[in-house]
Amino acid sequence: MNPNLLKQLAIIIKQGSISAAAEQLFVTQPTLTRAIQQLEQKVGAPVLKRTRYGVTPTEIGERLAAIGEKILAESEYSNEVIRQWNSGFRNEFTVGIDPLWEYSTVAQTTRHFIDEPRFAFHLRTGSAAAQIQLLKEEELDFLLGPAHVTVAQSTLSRTIVFRDRSAIFAGKHSPLLQHKQLIEEPVLQRQKWFVAGASAGFMNSNLPIQDNAAKITFTSSIRSVIHLLNTTDMLVSLPARLALMSGEILPEQMLLTDERFMPRRDIALWSRQEHNERPDYQRIHNDILTFAKGLDEHTPTYGLAL
Structure with a gap:
């Protein structure tokens, strides 16, 4: 399967019309129409339904477009990796962050990661359960999130960095x-x-x-x-x-x-155990650890029994 066909299908469905997609892709409408015909020949069924308001996907078209979306995202990410390399960054780390931590420490957290000279960072927020799952699936390198979650932790390391209730x-x-x-x-x-x-x-x-x-x-x-x-x-x-x-x-x-x-609601630094021996991984792990524990030391306790 030509991945370009799936990317083109995804863009057509997102735009809602072949003409608008052709504009975005800088190709002619007949060229894009032939591409869809080629895809439909491969599938053996229509991938688009024509309506008076444009086009919508068929069931198989929707499934293929979802794959096309992933290809588009990976393509853009590869371009970003190249840009990072050319800018002198030799690695990128993806860090999950608890939403309240991100909101309450926005100035300190963003300044800390910006000040790291050698690495690029992708910060993402989300619920604890979702972020832990992403960490297990290696979609995240680290997570600053709730310490007390009821999940299987056999592959994960956890260090409490910020005390809270x-x-x-x-x-x-x-x-x-x-x-x-x-x-x-x-x-x-x-x-x-x-x-x-x-x-x-x-x-x-x-x-x-x-x-x-x-x-x-x-x-x-x-x-x-x-x-x-x-x-x-x-x-x-x-x-x-x-x-x-x-x-x-x-x-x-x-x-x-x-x-x-008033149960404990500590924040922990979560990571994957098998990566702990990598020097660059260990450096960022220790860096985040020091940063978060520093915030803990300098934040008032507000009378809480910690």
Whole structure:
């Protein structure tokens, strides 16, 4: 199979018309039409359906276009590798980052990776479960993410680099902000809740919301979480130090609650064990380790028992 045919199919479907795709590819429309005919002869069935609004894929066309998308992405990545080599970078590392870590430490994290002279970095955020899976599949080199995840870790190394606990935060319009004493579980259960990130799943089953289902759930969304804490009376559980480091959540929004509602939410540096002997890999591992532990040492504890 000529991979160019699959790339062309992917672009046609993305553009929604052969003429628009021909413009993007700098070829004539008849040339692109012949390419699709050649692909359809190979398949033995149509890959496109013509409609009054353009073209849409058939079932087999959609599947082949998905492969074409991957070829396009790999092609662009190869061009970037060449650009990096010509610019003096001799390796690229892909680092997964917890969304709240990325949000709260954006200045320090970006400055740290930019200041590394010899290597290029691809930083990506996402949920802990998804990122751990990518690390296992070697789509990531490192992960700065939750330390306490219930996944098989036989191929992974984990070093805790930033100490934290979850805490319950109230929106700025919550009457609970006036409470200066311990807030009991029945009171918490009567509140309106939303859940964010790890607290929505396996990491914190002790949240006092069993009798009052959360109205809305976020995964890897930080701006929406901040917005609700600034504009509503709703409650949410978040990693306390990272949340307060953002500067957009006030210390007085952290409620005084029973310690069982404040499980550990440390950040760890995750890596693959089999790569630990590579000198360049070990250098970046130690570099990230030093950086993250430095942030831990210089970040207030906000009265948390760490």
